[in-house]
Amino acid sequence: MRSHRSLDHPARNAKGATLRPSTSVAIIGAGPAGLMLGHLLAQAGVPFTILEAQTREHVLGRIRAGVLEQGSVDLLAEHGLDADLRARGLTHRGIHLQFERERHHVDFVDLVGRTVTVYGQQALVAHLLAEHERLGSNVVFEAHDVQPVGVTGSRPTVVFTKDGAPEQLECDFVVGTDGYHGVCRRSIPADGIVGYERAYPFGWLGILADVPPSTDDLVYALHRDGFAMHSMRSPEVSRLYVQVAPGESIDDWSDARIWDALQTRLGVDGWTLEEGRITEKSITPMRSFVVSTMQHGRMFLAGDAGHIVPPTGAKGLNSALADVALLARAILEHRGGDHTGLERYSARALARQWKVQHFSQWMTEMLHVHQEVPDASARAFRYRSQVGQLEYVTGSQAARQSLAEQYAGLPFTP
CATH class of the missing domain: 3.50.50.60 (FAD/NAD(P)-binding domain)
Structure with missing residues (x-):
């Protein structure tokens, strides 16, 4: 790359006077x-x-x-900036929404004729x-x-x-x-x-693991213990998340504890979550x-x-x-x-x-367990209402289409 001194103007003008570097x-x-x-x-x-x-x-x-x-x-x-994306990106037709140990596919292609692509930032x-x-x-x-x-x-x-x-x-x-x-x-x-600004009362513990993804499309799961997600980075590397309290320390989450939480929250009959070596893990607070x-x-x-x-x-x-x-x-x-x-x-x-x-707020509130609610009855009510919301979203053509339109992306320019 050129030095920052090699900008739009030379270092000196025709009379030899120094010019301040400039650009548009x-x-x-x-x-x-x-x-x-x-x-x-x-x-x-x-x-x-x-x-x-x-x-x-x-x-x-x-x-x-x-x-x-x-x-x-x-x-x-x-x-013309998609050469690596075409070589390494993983195109997905949609996502899975999971609750009460049942998984429902939301097919973006069928609903809005669009896809999403997993390609690490x-x-x-x-x-x-x-x-x-x-x-x-x-x-x-x-x-x-x-x-x-x-x-x-x-x-x-x-x-x-x-x-x-x-x-x-x-x-x-x-x-x-x-x-x-x-x-x-x-x-x-x-x-x-x-x-x-708004801070959310939960965070994500995310891991990278050297194991092929166990799913075709991303899985978003609501479980009584908290949210979990199965994503991927490549055909050989999986990216997974579990909901934790925002103040938790990553030191309190051993690899075994992480896999146990993922197995519990993502588990459905007839499906296996494969485990592998965890290469990176961190906790990220959530906010808007x-x-x-x-x-x-x-x-x-x-x-x-x-x-x-x-x-x-x-x-x-x-x-x-x-x-x-x-x-x-x-x-x-x-x-x-x-x-x-x-x-x-x-x-x-x-x-x-x-x-x-x-x-983003709608997806977050629909899929995360609100453990911060002190009253057990209120927490149970909140969870059951989230299950009802997910039953509506997965059972309604109009609701699935709205989700697909927004997840696959609104227009970039008006």
């Missing part, structure tokens, strides 16, 4: 949203620079979930980064103390430190794809943004978060910088890709003289996001 779009964060936005801009000939605080190795090592909606798959294919990041390296894109790792400055003016600047030296990058727009803990959202004045605006002057937020969803609906990665697809189109229209897309980016992105939040 400064992207802060080299996760899937930032890397994908870079590719969308590159293919349209728009100069950009990606600044990432972590090392390349750290970025490639971050393990996240990976169920791609049809829209995400189509976006990658449209821009880690693999997507590796492929997008490899393509940037092939193109010679401006991607700067270990850019520390990054701070957007002057974003309400006509020419923002991003200041940062690289190899101990202060740097400045002028740009037309700043895009914050730096996640929930990133600097971009936090740099917006408190009176200019509101965060709406949405900002009131995804724009401040010439700075735009995308992905986790602007919203977080519980993982039940498989929407986090897809929401990030939907954001940058919308934003890239708006930037291109702006360069052509139409400013409407940028002016309406936040409203459009949030309109889609709130629908996604509702679906």
Whole structure:
């Protein structure tokens, strides 16, 4: 990749005066949203620079979930970024909903003519980064103390430190794809943004295991002991989850205890959950978060910088890709003289996001046991009502179609 000093302008002008490095779009964060936005801009000939605080190795090592909606798959294919996806992705017709030891298949293809694809976010990041390296894109790792400055003016600047030296990058727009803990959202004045947040009273203990998946499509199971899920990463590797209390320690869950919980919660007659060596395990708390605006002057937020969803609906990665697809189109229209897309980016992105939040919340509440309810009778009532809800969803053509439409993905752009 080119050095960050090799941007859109030479280091000196014709008279020998030093010029400040500049670009059209400064992207802060080299996760899937930032890397994908870079590719969308590159293919349209728009100069950009990606600044990432972590090392390349750290970025490639971050393990996240990976169920791609049809829209995400189509976006990658449209821009020629699906070679690895086609080679390694696992296409699924739908999901299984399980309760009271019975499993029901919801077939997305029959219901809405769409599929989903299991493809780990880690693999997507590796492929997008490899393509940037092939193109010679401006991607700067270990850019520390990054701070957007002057974003309400006509020419923002991003200041940062690289190899101990202060740097400045002028740009037309700043895009914050730096996640929930990133600097971009936090740099917006408190009176200019509101965060709406909800914490859930449970978490997910997730494992990777060296064992072929025991199911064709993903299994979502409601059990009296708590939620469980069977997913996969490849034909040789399974990804599984069990509901735990958010404050539990992973040290309290031995491999044997994890497999015992999975066997109990996922068990149905005539089916066997195969076990294997657990290679990774962690506990993730569950929460929802949405900002009131995804724009401040010439700075735009995308992905986790602007919203977080519980993982039940498989929407986090897809929401990030939907954001940058919308934003890239708006930037291109702006360069052509139409400013409407940028002016309406936040409203459009949030309109889609709130629908996604509702679906994720609905799936989460329907499938998790609410052990936090202190009264035993109230807990039993809640559980029985969830069983009734699942009986309705699996027994109603209209309800199954609604679930399939939302799980396979709402349109990326209005």
